[in-house]
Amino acid sequence: xxxxxxxxxxxxxxxxxxxxxxxxxxxxxxxxxxxxxxxxxxxxxxxxxxxxxxxxxxxxxxxxxxxxxxxxxxxxxxxxxxxxxxxxxxxxxxxxxxxxxxxxxxxxxxxxxxxxxxxxxxxxxxxxxxxxxxxxxxxxxxxxxxxxxxxxxxxxxxxxxxxxxxxxxxxxxxxxxxxxxxxxxxxxxxxxxxxxxxxxxxxxxxxxxxxxxxxxxxxxxxxxxxxxxxxxxxxxxxxxxx
Amino acid sequence: xxxxxxxxxxxxxxxxxxxxxxxxxxxxxxxxxxxxxxxxxxxxxxxxxxxxxxxxxxxxxxxxxxxxxxxxxxxxxxxxxxxxxxxxxxxxxxxxxxxxxxxxxxxxxxxxxx
Numbered sequence: 001x002x003x004x005x006x007x008x009x010x011x012x013x014x015x016x017x018x019x020x021x022x023x024x025x026x027x028x029x030x031x032x033x034x035x036x037x038x039x040x041x042x043x044x045x046x047x048x049x050x051x052x053x054x055x056x057x058x059x060x061x062x063x064x065x066x067x068x069x070x071x072x073x074x075x076x077x078x079x080x081x082x083x084x085x086x087x088x089x090x091x092x093x094x095x096x097x098x099x100x101x102x103x104x105x106x107x108x109x110x111x112x113x114x115x116x117x118x119x120x121x122x123x124x125x126x127x128x129x130x131x132x133x134x135x136x137x138x139x140x141x142x143x144x145x146x147x148x149x150x151x152x153x154x155x156x157x158x159x160x161x162x163x164x165x166x167x168x169x170x171x172x173x174x175x176x177x178x179x180x181x182x183x184x185x186x187x188x189x190x191x192x193x194x195x196x197x198x199x200x201x202x203x204x205x206x207x208x209x210x211x212x213x214x215x216x217x218x219x220x221x222x223x224x225x226x227x228x229x230x231x232x233x234x235x236x237x238x239x240x241x242x
Numbered sequence: 243x244x245x246x247x248x249x250x251x252x253x254x255x256x257x258x259x260x261x262x263x264x265x266x267x268x269x270x271x272x273x274x275x276x277x278x279x280x281x282x283x284x285x286x287x288x289x290x291x292x293x294x295x296x297x298x299x300x301x302x303x304x305x306x307x308x309x310x311x312x313x314x315x316x317x318x319x320x321x322x323x324x325x326x327x328x329x330x331x332x333x334x335x336x337x338x339x340x341x342x343x344x345x346x347x348x349x350x351x352x353x354x355x356x
Contacts, residue, residue, distance in 0.1 A: 162318075165317075165318035165319070166243060166317065166318060198245060198246035199245055199246075200243055200244075200245050202244075202245060202246070204244040204245060204246055204248070204249035205243060205244050205314070230249070233246050234246075234249075234250060234253070237246060237247075237250060
C-alpha cells in the first residue's frame with residue numbers, strides 16, 4: 001500500500017472498567033486502506049494498549065465488527081474511502097453489547113440469544129440413517145438458502161433499534177438462524193423453536209425497520225426471515241401447520 | 243414486549259378495523275354528497291342495532307389494537323415494564339372502550355324513542 005501523503009483524523013473509543021472516552025490519532029492515509037488497517041496501525045505504531053478483535057481479515061470469521069462513523073461495519077472489508085467523512089473516522093465498539101475494553105465487546109449476550117431462540121439444529125435421524133434427499137429446487141431449501149451465510153458478526157444486532165430498546169429481544173441474527181432451521185426438513189425441534197421465538201423477546205417485537213438488512217455485510221435479510229417466523233408462529237397457533 | 247398472543251390480537255383486530263374503516267368512509271362520503279343533516283343522520287342511527295354493531299365492533303377492535311400498540315411504545319420509549327406496563331395497557335384499552343362506547347351509544351340507543 002502506498003502512502004498518499006494525507007492523514008486521517010481518527011477518533012477511537014477507549015474504555016476500561018466502564019470509564020470511556022474518545023481518543024484522537026493521526027493515521028497516514030494509504031491506498032486501498034481498510035478500517036481494520038487503521039486500527040492495526042494505531043495499535044502497532046501509536047498505542048500498543050489499544051484492544052480490538054480480529055482473526056481472518058477476509059470477511060469470513062465475523063470477529064472485527066465495529067461502529068464506524070456511527071454505523072456498524074465489518075472493518076476488515078470496509079474501505080476507508082467508502083466511509084471516511086472528509087478524512088475523519090470515528091471508530092467505536094459495537095452498539096448494544098457490553099464493552100470489555102476499548103473496541104472489544106462481550107459477545108456472550110449475542111450468542112446466548114442464539115441458544116435462547118433454539119437456533120440450534122435438532123437432528124431427527126442418526127448418522128446410521130440414509131441421507132435425507134433434499135433437492136436444490138425444494139421451496140424450503142430455497143428459503144433456508146436465503147438465510148444462511150451468516151458469519152455471526154453481530155452487525156445486524158448493533159444496527160437493530162429494537163435490541164437497543166428491548167434488551168430481551170433475541171435480535172436479527174438469532175431469529176434469522178431460527179428461520180433457516182424452520183426450513184430444514186431434517187430438523188426435529190420445531191415446536192420448541194416456535195415457542196422460543198414467541199415470547200416477550202421474540203420475533204413479534206420486530207418493527208421491520210430493516211436496519212439489519214441494510215447493514216448485513218453478507219446482504220442477508222433478517223427482517224424477511226423474522227416475517228417468516230411471524231407467519232409460521234401464527235399458523236402454528238391457528239392450527240394451520242407451518 | 244409483544245408475545246405471539248398480543249401480536250395476533252393486534253393483527254386480528256386490524257383485520258376487523260380495515261373493512262369497517264372503508265365502510266365508515268363510504269358512509270361519510272355518501273352522507274356529505276346527499277347533504278344529510280345531523281338530525282337526518284341521527285334519525286337513521288337511533289335505535290339501529292346494525293349501526294350499533296358496526297361502530298361498536300370498530301370501537302372494540304380499536305381499543306384492543308391501540309392498547310397493544312401503546313404498550314410497545316410505552317415499553318420501548320419509557321422503559322416501563324412488568325405489572326405497571328400491563329396496568330397502563332389495560333387502562334388505555336378501557337379508556338378507549340369507554341370513550342368510544344359512549345359515543346356509539348349516544349348515536350344509537352341513548353336517545354331512542356325520545
